[in-house]
Amino acid sequence: MTHFAAVVLFALFASVVFGVTQRETPRRMIRYGIYCFVLFVAAAIVLSWLMFFIAR
Amino acid sequence: MATEENKNGAAEAGSQTVSQQGFVYLPLIAGWLVPGAGHFLLRKWGRGALLSASILGMFVMGLAMQGKLYANAHDILDILGLAGDLGNGLLYIVSRALGLGAEQVQVTTADYGTRFIVVAGLLNVIAAVDAHNLRTGRKS
Numbered sequence: 001m002t003h004f005a006a007v008v009l010f011a012l013f014a015s016v017v018f019g020v021t022q023r024e025t026p027r028r029m030i031r032y033g034i035y036c037f038v039l040f041v042a043a044a045i046v047l048s049w050l051m052f053f054i055a056r
Numbered sequence: 057m058a059t060e061e062n063k064n065g066a067a068e069a070g071s072q073t074v075s076q077q078g079f080v081y082l083p084l085i086a087g088w089l090v091p092g093a094g095h096f097l098l099r100k101w102g103r104g105a106l107l108s109a110s111i112l113g114m115f116v117m118g119l120a121m122q123g124k125l126y127a128n129a130h131d132i133l134d135i136l137g138l139a140g141d142l143g144n145g146l147l148y149i150v151s152r153a154l155g156l157g158a159e160q161v162q163v164t165t166a167d168y169g170t171r172f173i174v175v176a177g178l179l180n181v182i183a184a185v186d187a188h189n190l191r192t193g194r195k196s
Contacts, residue, residue: 001121006168009117009177016110017179020103021186024196 011040083191087184089145091115094187107183114176115147123169125157137170143177 019033087094092108095101099146125148126138141148151157189195 001165002162003168004164006121006172010114010172013110013114013117014175014179016106017183020106021182 007040007044011037011044015040058134059078064184071073072166075114080191084184087187088143088180091180091183093149094184095190098187098190100187110176111176111183112147113140114172115144118169119151119156119174121169122158122161122163122166123171123173124150124159124161124166125173127152136174137174140174140177143179143181144173148177172196 015037015048018036019029023032024028078191083094083097086097090108091111095104095107105188124133126141129135129138144151157173158166158169161170186195
């Protein structure tokens with residue numbers, strides 16, 4: 001498994017739990033889940049590039 | 057028509073009375089022991105299935121990545137890891153009994169696997185508290 005696949009899986013599982021537990025209606029659960037998923041993956045990509053440039 | 061509505065209203069009131077009876081912490085404890093069980097007890101089948109699949113998936117992926125199950129607490133980081141692992145409830149106990157999980161982290165993915173297992177436990181605690189909130193009426 002690649003590191004990116006691990007990040008995506010982590011984001012997926014965590015986002016589903018956050019969406020279901022932190023919102024009350026199904027529509028808002030889905031929206032919040034997608035929002036968390038995008039933030040997880042985007043943050044991982046941004047931080048990865050930051051570390052890449054810091055390490056150079 | 058009015059009689060039918062009265063019957064429906066009485067049935068709803070009856071089911072609410074039944075759901076308010078019993079041990080109030082049962083969904084919390086059941087949800088901690090078995091991921092999603094708290095929601096299943098409250099007949100929230102969809103939510104329970106999603107939570108169960110996510111938490112179980114994360115735990116199994118962690119084990120598949122040769123993640124470590126914390127068994128003892130020598131320092132503060134081990135204590136935190138053990139606390140997270142214990143959030144998995146019966147999954148942790150059964151896995152320990154079966155000798156699953158790596159003794160030591162030797163590859164990078166095993167480190168990720170260890171985190172997956174800890175986070176699965178923490179997510180399970182969130183799910184169990186959510187079931188408790190549904191039971192007490194704090195959340196609808």
